Each structure stands twice: as structure tokens, then as C-alpha cells.
Amino acid sequence: MDEHIDGHIMDEHTTRAEARIHWPGLRLPVTVLLDDPTPCRNPAWYEFPDQGHEAVVPNRFTEEFADLIDRTGAAGKFSVVPCPGAQGRIDEGMPGVSDEEMAGFLRLARERIAPRWDISPEMLTHNKALDLATMRPIEEREDVWAARQDERTLTPYIARGLEILRNVGLEPNGVTSPWAFGQEVEKDYARAIETALREVCGVRVGWYFLHIDSYSPLVPPRVARLDPAGADGGTALVSISTAARQSGAGHYDFAWRTQFGEPDDIDALLTADGTGGRLAELYANGSPLSFHTHWQSLFSNGSGTGLAAMGRLIERINGVWGERVRWTSNWPTTPRRAPPPTSPPTTRAGAWSWTRRSPAPSLPSPCQSHPARRRSRSTGRRWNMPLTTRPSCTRAVGAATQEEPRPYAFPYATAPSWCGDALK
Numbered sequence: 475m476d477e478h479i480d481g482h483i484m485d486e487h488t489t490r491a492e493a494r495i496h497w498p499g500l501r502l503p504v505t506v507l508l509d510d511p512t513p514c515r516n517p518a519w520y521e522f523p524d525q526g527h528e529a530v531v532p533n534r535f536t537e538e539f540a541d542l543i544d545r546t547g548a549a550g551k552f553s554v555v556p557c558p559g560a561q562g563r564i565d566e567g568m569p570g571v572s573d574e575e576m577a578g579f580l581r582l583a584r585e586r587i588a589p590r591w592d593i594s595p596e597m598l599t600h601n602k603a604l605d606l607a608t609m610r611p612i613e614e615r616e617d618v619w620a621a622r623q624d625e626r627t628l629t630p631y632i633a634r635g636l637e638i639l640r641n642v643g644l645e646p647n648g649v650t651s652p653w654a655f656g657q658e659v660e661k662d663y664a665r666a667i668e669t670a671l672r673e674v675c676g677v678r679v680g681w682y683f684l685h686i687d688s689y690s691p692l693v694p695p696r697v698a699r700l701d702p703a704g705a706d707g708g709t710a711l712v713s714i715s716t717a718a719r720q721s722g723a724g725h726y727d728f729a730w731r732t733q734f735g736e737p738d739d740i741d742a743l744l745t746a747d748g749t750g751g752r753l754a755e756l757y758a759n760g761s762p763l764s765f766h767t768h769w770q771s772l773f774s775n776g777s778g779t780g781l782a783a784m785g786r787l788i789e790r791i792n793g794v795w796g797e798r799v800r801w802t803s804n805w806p807t808t809p810r811r812a813p814p815p816t817s818p819p820t821t822r823a824g825a826w827s828w829t830r831r832s833p834a835p836s837l838p839s840p841c842q843s844h845p846a847r848r849r850s851r852s853t854g855r856r857w858n859m860p861l862t863t864r865p866s867c868t869r870a871v872g873a874a875t876q877e878e879p880r881p882y883a884f885p886y887a888t889a890p891s892w893c894g895d896a897l898k
């Protein structure tokens with residue numbers, strides 16, 4: 475992590491390894507990656523039609539979600555599925571959903587959610603893939619289809635989802651992968667996302683969500699692509715991961731089981747006293763705090779117990795860390811280049827910013843018993859530089875390896891905690 479934001483700005487010679495992402499407001503970012511929001515309907519009802527899920531998600535529920543984020547200041551990303559269940563497109567009206575109902579959802583998304591949360595499509599259907607020529611489903615699920623695609627076929631597919639969201643007045647600035655869409659062809663996938671975001675939305679520094687990183691001590695955003703000399707004044711793409719770990723109950727999503735009337739797992743992320751859980755581990759390491767959940771998990775088939783659990787979790791985070799963390803959307807901003815006219819605003823409260831790394835970072839002491847102290851150039855404050863948790867490894871982690879998180883030999887939970895006062 476870097477505490478001075480006045481470093482060099484990127485120029486056309488900047489490489490991916492040199493690009494550095496700054497924490498907004500120099501505080502630890504915390505972000506919720508909310509998957510699967512589907513206008514007016516329960517995504518689980520489309521995906522598992524035989525499981526007896528409640529079909530209709532009333533707009534009153536979406537309003538309650540908006541009230542919650544207003545009340546708590548929580549931020550993150552919010553997917554909107556453009557062609558739910560492969561049964562229609564939300565910009566042309568969905569079968570069984572009245573125009574008024576659809577308009578109500580979209581108004582809430584535009585006016586109450588998008589000001590603080592980033593909007594992304596979650597591919598087109600979160601179900602069967604579509605033939606773009608006819609917009610009819612083919613027999614394969616989107617993730618299965620994607621595994622055999624390349625940049626040439628993925629770009630128009632992603633672009634179609636972005637276009638549909640723009641048609642309903644939303645301004646996506648990233649892409650969410652349904653399931654592990656694109657994982658097998660990630661290089662092509664990342665290029666396709668970058669091109670589609672630039673061409674359809676005028677977004678040159680975009681993001682995508684594909685990966686889960688449950689055990690790394692640090693789970694920062696990773697610069698997946700960087701082309702400062704590219705079209706329209708340069709482009710880049712940042713990969714945002716969730717850091718959630720599978721709980722004892724077998725789910726990564728703290729609210730998943732509420733769909734079945736079972737309890738939530740917020741303690742796996744942060745215990746009530748603030749000392750345990752995955753987020754406490756990340757905090758101790760000076761890592762951004764990221765976790766994910768699903769629209770169907772918050773809706774809980776009509777009971778809303780998942781949303782209530784999310785409210786408790788957010789209040790817990792705010793209560794334990796307060797001003798030491800900042801709720802953050804996914805969208806990294808670059809301060810220098812003027813955006814093309816179609817671009818949404820270049821800055822928003824709580825967004826990431828970035829610059830060229832300056833100068834080559836000095837690595838802290840590799841000794842685990844004596845974590846290196848670093849001093850902020852701008853404020854004179856000192857903090858502990860996190861080190862790797864693997865005793866045999868002498869390589870320090872932190873700003874020096876920010877763009878390439880790597881897997882660790884064993885869970886952090888079993889390693890000594892030596893930098894709990896980081897960022898105090």
C-alpha cells in the first residue's frame with residue numbers, strides 16, 4: 475500500500491508492473507460484489523425452475539436495499555442481468571413483467587443504486603447463451619459456451635449486454651462473469667471486455683469480476699491489462715476479486731442459505747467482537763476488504779433475512795473500523811486523460827485512482843519477527859509493512875506485489891499475526 479498519492483502519473487511508457495492502484499482517501503477500501511440482480515424476478519427462479527423459488531421480487535424489496543445502502547454508506551458493484559433467463563431483453567420488456575414494474579426497478583437502479591454502486595451486466599442471460607443474430611438461446615449455458623470462444627466472438631457478446639444496459643439508462647463501467655465465465659480463455663476475455671467497454675460505454679479504465687481468492691493475506695485489485703498508448707488515450711482493465719472463504723456450511727456467500735430458511739454466516743466474515751473472520755484477517759494485513767453475495771440470497775425467497783444479515787454485517791464493519799475503512803465502488807479512475815464524450819463522469823466518491831509506481835519500491839525486511847516499519851512521505855505516519863505468511867519465503871508482499879497476488883501454502887489463519895496495528 476502506498477500512502478502518498480502524488481507520485482508520477484502514468485505515461486505511454488508505463489508497464490503493467492509499474493501501474494499502482496491507490497486506496498481511495500488513503501483508507502482501506504471495503505466493497506460488496508453483488509451478483510445476479512435481475513429486474514423484478516428472482517434469479518434463482520430462472521436458474522432452478524423446479525426448486526420452488528419465489529418468482530417475483532417486488533420493487534419494494536429493491537427499495538429496501540436502496541434504503542440500506544443509503545443508511546449505511548455501503549458501496550460495491552451491482553449486476554443487472556440484461557436478458558434474464560434468456561426469455562427476453564429488459565430494454566424491450568420481459569414476458570410476464572409489466573412495463574410499470576420494469577420501469578420501477580430501473581428507476582431505483584438508476585437513481586438510488588448507481589450513484590454509489592458500479593453497475594455491470596452479468597453477461598447476457600446468466601442462463602443459456604444467446605445466438606446474437608436471433609437473440610434466441612442455444613443449448614449451452616453461457617459459461618460452457620464461453621470456454622471455447624475467443625476475443626472475436628466474446629467482444630460482441632459482451633458489447634450486447636452493455637448496450638442493453640445503456641438503452642435503459644444505466645452506465646456500466648465493468649463486467650461481471652456469471653459462474654466462472656471466461657476463465658478458460660481469460661486473456662481473450664479480458665481483451666474483449668476492454669474493447670467492449672471502450673466502444674460501447676467510452677470507459678477506458680474498466681474492471682471485471684471473475685476470481686475468488688479465499689486464502690491470500692492480501693487480495694488487492696490486479697491490473698489485468700494496461701495500454702497507456704492505446705486507442706482513445708489509452709485503456710486499462712482491473713480484475714477485482716472477492717476474498718470470501720467457504721464457510722463451515724459450505725458456501726462462500728454469507729447469505730446463501732437464507733434462501734432455504736437457514737441461518738446466515740456473517741461470522742465467517744467478521745465476528746461480532748471484530749477480532750475473527752476473513753475480513754479481520756485481511757484488515758490485519760492491510761488488504762482491501764472484498765466479499766460477495768447474491769440478489770437471491772438477500773431476497774431469501776421473500777423473507778428478506780439475507781438483506782437483514784447484510785445490514786448487520788455492514789453495521790458490524792462500520793462499528794469495528796469506522797473511519798479506518800472506506801466503502802468503495804470497483805471503478806478505478808485515472809486522473810489525467812480527458813474522457814471521450816460518451817464516458818460517464820471520471821471521478822466518484824470512494825473510487826480507486828492510480829498512478830505510475832514511483833520509484834521502484836524498496837522491499838521491507840523479510841524477518842517475520844521484525845516487520846519493517848515504513849513512514850509515509852506526506853504525513854510522517856508509520857505503519858507495519860505486511861510480510862508473507864509463509865515462513866520459508868523471504869519475499870515480502872504488499873505494494874511490491876500488489877498486481878500479482880499469489881497463492882499461499884497454507885491458510886493465513888494458521889500463521890502468526892504480526893501486523894495487527896497496520897493503518898492505525
Ligand SMILES: [Zn+2]
Pocket residue numbers: 509510596600651652653
Ligand atoms: Zn452470478
